[in-house]
Amino acid sequence: MPKIHPTAIIEEGVTIGDGTSVWDSVHIRHGATIGEECIVGEKSYIAYDVKIGNRVKINAMVYICAAVTIEDGVMISASTTFTNDRFPRATTPDLQQLRSSEPDEHTLPTLVREGATIGAGCTIGNDLTIGRWAMIGMGSLVTKSVPDFHLAVGSPARSIGAVCRCGEMIHKFGEDPASIIECRCGLRYTVDGHAVTELENNRRPGTA
């Protein structure tokens, strides 16, 4: 059974998996799906039809808009905001009508792949993917896709190195153009330019 704080608002048609905790004043809109053993921190907002995998950690005051998909094992730190509208206007051009907040053809998707981490206070653009096990530094503005295992920081965010599944930075881009790198934790990767690939034996069952 999930554990839901009595002040949380869970709309109709929401699915929440076993072992997931939803803390105070969280609002989860209709049709959203949240997997097992997740944590949704206080005062976070999850829009309609958002899909969230298993063992995802969402800190306090995180805003997740429609058209966002979050895979297993992702961490989203406090006060991070997702966006999905390339043409954000409140009204029609004559100011006479509020524009609908329902998703339309300008609502662009964002995908956060498994194991990725988004630091505190980030803003995440749309029509992009944050790759597997990538890490976004605190306070970053993400405007384009971030490849697997990249550490990206800044405003706009740019990739400065490679991170291990364990979170350790293992390589600074610009040094040693192609090499095999072993993290302190024992996992191994090849880095060729900005392409980071993990070696097959990193995917042992029961690890990661």
Ligand SMILES: [Zn+2]
């Ligand atoms: Zn490691």
